Amino acid sequence: MFTPSQADVRQFFCSVYAKSRSGQAQEAIEVLAAHWIEEHPEYHADLADSAAALEKMYDTQTGQTNPFLHLSMHLSISEQCSIDQPPGIRQAVELLVARRGDLHAAHHEVMECLGNMLWESQRAGRPPDGQAYIDQVRRRATRD
Structure with missing residues (x-):
């Protein structure tokens, strides 16, 4: 079973965002992730700086949404539906x-x-x- 770390997940989404912005070729899962990233422009600033993304903590008690968790859930639901x-x-x-x-x-x-x-x-x-x-x-x- 694939069990990525928090850093792996954050790096994945930041990498997908960077590839999307530069027009680089993407794997199928990256194309799907890019779609959900595009649907959430409010997360683009978080995704643009991978070094900051690896360090940032999101406090749900103050209403902060964790963009990486949110995007991961979109991917999970998409994958659940596909299979x-x-x-x-x-x-x-x-x-x-x-x-x-x-x-x-x-x-x-x-x-x-x-x-x-x-x-x-x-x-x-x-x-x-x-x-x-x-x-x-x-x-x-x-x-x-």
């Missing part, structure tokens, strides 16, 4: 996208569900409950 893992996530996300009419907005809702699943797993000391995650996404897809 339909956990089984049924692709359809649940597609339903939410159809309901919201916006992939990006739907991803942000799915992130809340993903975060809830991970928090519950850690709190209870048990493996993540993929079915509960999918059920949360489906509930969002069926409400206004």
